[in-house]
Amino acid sequence: MVSSVLVILLFLVYTTNCYVKQVYKVGGLFNDENQVQAFTTAIDIMNKKYELSQMQLVPVPTIIPTHKVLLSYNKACKLLSQGIIGLFGPSSTHSSSYIQSLCDLKEIPHIETHRDLNLERDNTLVNVHPHPSILSRVVFDLIEEFDWKSMIILYDTDENLLSVSTILEFNSLGRTVVLRQLEVGNTNEVDGYRTMLTKVKLTKETKFVIVCSTDILETVLKQMQEVGMMTDIYSYIIADLDMQTIELQPFQYAGTNITGIRMIDPERKEVIATAGEIRKRRNVSDPLEDLAVIAAWKLKLESALIVDAVKLFYETIHSLTADDKMFINATPIYCKSNDNWAEGYTIINLMKMMSVEGLTGTVKFDFEGFRNNFIVDILELAPAGLLRVGGWNSSSRSFKFERPYKAPLSDDKQSSLFNRTFTVLITILPPYAMLTETATQLVGNERYEGYCVDLIDSLSKLLGFNYTFIVQEDKNNGNLNKTNNKWNGMIGEVIEGRADLAITDLTITSEREGDVDFTMPFMNLGISILYRKPEPVPESLFMFARPFSLSVWIMLGVSYFLVSLAFFIMGRLSPTEWQNPYPCVEEPEHLVNQFSIRNSLWFTIGALMQQGTELAPIAISTRTLSGVWWFFVLIMVSSYTANLAAFLTVETLVTPFKNINELAAQKEIKYGAKVNGSTANYFRDANLSSYNEIWKYMVRHPENMMSDNDDAVRKVESENYAFLMESTSIEYATERHCTLAQVGGLLDDKGYGIAMAKDSPYRNELSRAVLKLQETGVLTSLKIKWWKEKRGGGKCSRKSEGGAATPLDLQNVGGVFLVLFVGSVLAFIGSFVELAVRVYRISKGKKLPFKVALKRELKFFVQFKENVKDVPDSNTEDANDNNLIDKTEIEY
Incomplete structure (x- = not known):
């Protein structure tokens, strides 16, 4: 029986252990949050893929600045002490060698994903990024394929230049290679690279290799377009593998030969799914950016390589631990000790023999531990967008071009704006179109400048058309003659076909749209009134009264009289306020009350004017009312002072x-x-x-x-x-x-649009281009340029509107009046309570009914002329009591 129970227990323990996951920590040293998101997302994807596996990886990422070498070393030691089984990163050439030395010493698998110009075979290192010397051959072979005899290399940093160092070999092969570093202009940062690019343009060279970071690549291309280097005579090879992540639409209709390379195919399902998962972690607010397809085109190589590295590492660990082949014992390793991890070489050697399909293609290594057998896509920019035209294989080091079939152009050339020439009608009206201010004689389109001129120029660069300006001399935008049903002005010119496009402050109306087409509005506006600036309010003798509205002044006056009356009434009701007029006489015959009607008015006004009086309240009720009144006065006087200062310093228009x-x-x-x-x-x-x-x-x-x-x-x-x-x-x-x-x-609410002939085939393309300029902020920058900067703009310094002070109304100070009212009521209640207590003591001492004694006090109270009162304990008071209390009252 006992043996049977033991067998069952052993079976349960065994089966339980079979389903308990072994958790392994994986460390990561990264430079930014994007790398961390790619790292954690990749581990989550692999854990879900092998959900039934007995192992699970847990990411332990750390963000470290690029140049912090000592910090990187300390963080790596901290990760090793936590018992990690692998270390990813750092993606920095500054600290990479130090971390690699540490991993070699401790025999910890070290996985890197960045470009390392000094990459060599290391014991515990696996770098999934292709060797720079191999990637350099891609650009070298492209130049040979295109048979360039001369070229200029435009580069931003020495590190990027070294990544294509093989191109310099062309100098010894009879070809001309010139180096030009991309430098910002000396005048100001607004000039950007234009000054440098203008000098390059003067060399008459038409073939360029661009080696720069994607952070500035888009800016460089735009400024090349601005200086006239984006035409069909120029050819460019872009050596950055993240070329597809930048916005290239402004250049795809220019006819320029732009060739690029990439290792990520954003149209693959795996790339789209992974990019979508990474994007979800970033909480992007733009709904379009949440689309996985868009995210795939924005996915950078460094993120994709991290995902592939994680996949390679996971597959390695999974193959080792599957079916209980091996149990990995993750133990803490300390930098200050001499210990190392015994199982590190086993993992790293197996990784170098593994082969997985990742986002960047096949991840596989040669006998030296360098990545090989990968394919680099060759891209060309066409009017249809960025197209793959071939591939370069790292093993054979050869090209295989697969250019898509180009359909012949239709006989209907009206279907596209590319390479068309338009006659654009303008009017000389600032700031939309003006004659260029210059001492030299200009011809053609250079004679004109302005908002509409720049807008047409931006559209032509975006859509690839040419244009010639003509001027509407009478400056008439166009009106319909009801008699002959014909248009004059610019609208008439467009209808008659003497102009292809018309642009100025041309308002889109239903009447005009009946006979011509308009693009979507490039500027929204409305009708308003132009008049002289408001004049300051003339000075007044009663300026001091303006901080409060009339209703507040009335309430303030009413409050003053009511509170004064309250002091008078409570002073007579409160026994404590009846005081001995002769302090030297211990038993006076009479008591006096300081709160006569005149004193009450004076006491209240003294507090209101913040001067005070010689009167001092004695009773609890009058002191309560005094405190509330002083609080009320404090708030009102402070509010008055503050608002008066505003009235005196702010000019009211x-x-x-x-x-x-x-x-x-x-x-x-x-x-x-x-x-x-x-x-x-x-x-x-x-x-x-x-x-x-x-x-x-x-x-x-x-x-x-x-x-x-x-x-x-x-x-x-x-x-x-x-x-x-x-x-x-x-x-x-x-x-x-x-x-x-x-x-x-x-x-x-209306808008300005570009007019063209009715049912024009250009309308949709021009409208989309206008929308594109609006989304990218070009229209806003053009308006700022011509409204606020050029031709005297910004001359008038604007004062902030709405700065005039306004009188305080009841809604601003109503709470203070409420406090005064509640405090006054409480003070009155206190007066009556005090009176009742006093009457009770007198009635008890004189053995009188309480009601009779109260009636006597109230009878004296209503005698407002009497300000002197008998002392309750004196004989006079007894006599007065006998005189005041008649027999009827005693019998009652």
């Missing part, structure tokens, strides 16, 4: 009207709008009766209608005149004319 309705209601100020403009038409077609009255006024007074905004601005400055115009034009005028300001808010 006043304008004759505050909105369009007040403007229409008055008769002194003249007003108008632009003749036949969209603003005038808005009031003409409005359904509101008040707006119809404004239109009728404009019809009755045609002399107030202006043909030009500049004339209107001068009229507003010199006369008592208000001008109705778009808010953007008002903003431009107020930046340069400091006596003018916008009055009121916007009356409507």
Whole structure:
């Protein structure tokens, strides 16, 4: 029986141990949070993949600054003391060698993922990043494949230059290689790399190898475009493996030959799934960035290599521990001791023999421990985006191009804007289009500058079209002639086909959209009022009364009289307030009360003026009321002082009207709008009766209608005149004319658009491009440039609006009045309680009914002229008692 029980117990113990997971810690030294997220995500993915396995890895990551070598060493020692079975990182060349020496000494598997120019075979090191010398051959072979005879290498750091050092061998092969370091301009950081790139452009070289970090790559490409180095005569090879992570859309229609390389295929399902898991840990607020497909294109090589390294390490540990082949004993290792880990070499040797399929392709190592047999994708930027056109195999060191089939262009060339030339109609109207201010003679498009000129230029770079500006001399945006149903101005030019595009302060209206097409608005605005700046409020003799509103002053006066009356009443009710007028006489015949009606008024006003009086309350009730009144006075006086200071220091401005309705209601100020403009038409077609009255006024007074905004601005400055115009034009005028300001808010909501012929095939592409410029902040920067910086912008320093002080109302100080009221009520209750106690003692001593004694006190109380009272314990008081208490009261 006993043996059977033992057998069962042993079986249970055995089966239980079979399902208990062995937990192993894995350390990590990383430079930023992105690397930590990739590390922890990869371990979670592998743990879920082998959920039924008897082992489980637990990540122990640590973030260390790049240059902190000693800190890295100390953190590594701390991780070893926790019993880790492997150490990932650091991703820094500064501290990598120190950590590697430590791992070699302690025989701990060391896994790295960064590019190491001095990478050599080490006992315990596995680096999943391809050897830099091998990657350098990719660019070398590409140059040979393209048969470049000369080139310029643009690099940012010496380390990046050394990563493509094999290219320098071309100098000995009869080809010309020139080095140019990317340096920021000496004038200011805004200039960026433009000065340097302009000098490079003057060399007439058209073939470049760009070796720089992706942190600046997009900026470099944009500034190349700005200096004219993004045309079809230029060719670029980008040597960074993270090229696909930057925004390349602005360059894909330029016709430039841009070639790049990568090790991650963002269209693979495994890459998309892993990138999505990593992105979830970052709590990205933009909903589009949460998409796994977008995240896959943004996944950087360093994160992908960490995921692959974790996968390789996990598969190694799993193969060792599966089916109880080996039990790994994770023991703490200390840096100050001579011990090492006996099982480290077993793991590291097996890792170098393993082969796994990761995000960067096949992870496999040669006999020296360097990664081999991997494929680098060759990419080209086309109008359709970034396309894979081939691959480079590290084993054969050869290319295999698989260029996609390019369909012949359709005969209908209208379907695309690429390489088309458009006639763009503009008007000379600041800041939308102006003649360039220069002493030299200019020709062509260089004659013009302004917001619309820069906008068309940005669209052309984005979509790859050419353009020629022509000017609408009469500055007429376009109006419909109801008689012959024909348009004049810019709209008419577009309809007649004399201009492909028209751009200025051209408002999108339903009437215009009936005959032409518009892009989506590139600027949103509304109608408002331009008028002279508000004038300061004239000084007043009663300026001191302005900190409080009239209602507060009235309440303050009422409170003063009510509290004074309360002092008078409570003083008469409270026995303690009846005092001996002659302190030297121990038994006086009379008592006096200090709170007469005059003294009560004086005591209250003395506290209110913060001067005090010689009166001192004695009774609890009067002291309570005094404390509450003093608190009330403290708050009110402090509030008055603070608001008075604001009134005296802040200039309060006043304008004759505050909105369009007040403007229409008055008769002194003249007003108008632009003749036949969209603003005038808005009031003409409005359904509101008040707006119809404004239109009728404009019809009755045609002399107030202006043909030009500049004339209107001068009229507003010199006369008592208000001008109705778009808010953007008002903003431009107020930046340069400091006596003018916008009055009121916007009356409507509309936008400016680019006009083109009806049913134009360019509309959708141009609208998407405008939207792209809006999303990237280009439109905002252009507005800041031409409104606030160029041509006198920023001349008028703006004062913050709403700085005028406002009188304190009851809602601001109502709580203080409430405290005063509650305190007064409590003081009254105290007076009656005190009186009742006093009457009770007198009635008990005189053996009188309480009601009779109370009635006697109240009878004296209502004799307000009497301010002298008999002493209760004197004979006089007894006589008075007999006189005051009649027989009827005693019988009662």
